[in-house]
Amino acid sequence: MPNAELLTPGGLQELTAALQRATPSSRLLAGGTDLIRSMHQDHWEPDLLIDLSGVRELADVRLDHETLRIGSTTTFAELQAHPLVRRHARSLAEAAAQVGSAQIRNVATVGGNIANASPCADTVTALVALDADVHTIDGSGRSATRPLTEVLTGSGRTSLAPDEAITAVSFAALGGDRRTTFAKIGSRSTVTVARLSIALIVKFDADAGTLSEVRVALGAVGEAAFRDARLEELLEGRLADEESARLFAAGCMDAVRRSIPGRYSLPYKQHAAVGLAYDAWNALGLCDRCEPAWG
Numbered sequence: 001m002p003n004a005e006l007l008t009p010g011g012l013q014e015l016t017a018a019l020q021r022a023t024p025s026s027r028l029l030a031g032g033t034d035l036i037r038s039m040h041q042d043h044w045e046p047d048l049l050i051d052l053s054g055v056r057e058l059a060d061v062r063l064d065h066e067t068l069r070i071g072s073t074t075t076f077a078e079l080q081a082h083p084l085v086r087r088h089a090r091s092l093a094e095a096a097a098q099v100g101s102a103q104i105r106n107v108a109t110v111g112g113n114i115a116n117a118s119p120c121a122d123t124v125t126a127l128v129a130l131d132a133d134v135h136t137i138d139g140s141g142r143s144a145t146r147p148l149t150e151v152l153t154g155s156g157r158t159s160l161a162p163d164e165a166i167t168a169v170s171f172a173a174l175g176g177d178r179r180t181t182f183a184k185i186g187s188r189s190t191v192t193v194a195r196l197s198i199a200l201i202v203k204f205d206a207d208a209g210t211l212s213e214v215r216v217a218l219g220a221v222g223e224a225a226f227r228d229a230r231l232e233e234l235l236e237g238r239l240a241d242e243e244s245a246r247l248f249a250a251g252c253m254d255a256v257r258r259s260i261p262g263r264y265s266l267p268y269k270q271h272a273a274v275g276l277a278y279d280a281w282n283a284l285g286l287c288d289r290c291e292p293a294w295g
């Protein structure tokens, strides 16, 4: 017999009032794909469940000047199909399209993907590369904004307070001179949790054939998705050619080696990083298809 009290706020003001009652044992309920599974699997129950589905303000996707703002209850199916996301953050649409199954994508939300803080969370890797900010509201009605990388404090851990809800995530919308992609590898080809993911964004000068403002994020290695400044610097100003593809792949492999030294999965992930890096590189369509020189 369930004991958790359920609150169903109908707007931001009611959400604030509900958050006032939150304790460390309370939970927000978005799509429920992580939360309900964990309640069943681990046989526990929160004291209070706050259902976000009635808070319309959290479901909005809009372009504010040059900033793309995505409400926290936006589902992966919506992200994957939304024209603004596809135009200004293609890597995020691609990441959303690769989450779980169609049934999961229809209900699971971007806010839940962040708050659950799995190192394997696909949209989180894409959002880290996009330099995303997280917007929140708390029980006293206070709004706050901080970088996503400050919200993610470790595997399954965030800096969110028990009475704090993610309202939206935002980042600078990518212009037409950017190429961007997301690639992941798992233990199966579909409906699979990432063993490694890469999000790549470059500014491409088509006349000179060069790359700049390179952003690389890796996920499912270590505690949380991260940008690799060393690798980004290495590619800065380089021609988008086969040698750069090779450097990118070697850099991804090195990033994996530095992130999980001694881990049993290291040999597999280092090998996977090379193939995945080439997949990401080729998906940008900058030059003729490049292939790794295995062996």
Ligand SMILES: Cc1cc2nc3c(=O)[nH]c(=O)nc-3n(C[C@H](O)[C@H](O)[C@H](O)COP(=O)(O)OP(=O)(O)OC[C@H]3O[C@@H](n4cnc5c(N)ncnc54)[C@H](O)[C@@H]3O)c2cc1C
Pocket (backbone or CB within 6 Å): 027, 028, 029, 030, 031, 032, 033, 034, 035, 036, 037, 052, 072, 073, 098, 099, 100, 101, 104, 107, 108, 109, 110, 111, 112, 113, 114, 115, 116, 120, 121, 122, 123, 160, 164, 165, 166, 167, 191, 192, 193, 194
């Ligand atoms: C079969 C299956 C396959 C999956 N495959 C993938 C996959 O391929 N890639 C991937 O990344 N994930 C995958 N997932 C994980 C899951 O779908 C995502 O993490 C999802 O984004 C969680 O969102 P939700 O809306 O369902 O969150 P919920 O389950 O409702 O909540 C998850 C946690 O976040 C908190 N929370 C939710 N919304 C907010 C908010 N707005 N503010 C603060 N806290 C909040 C909740 O309190 C809870 O602690 C899979 C899950 C399943 C069951």
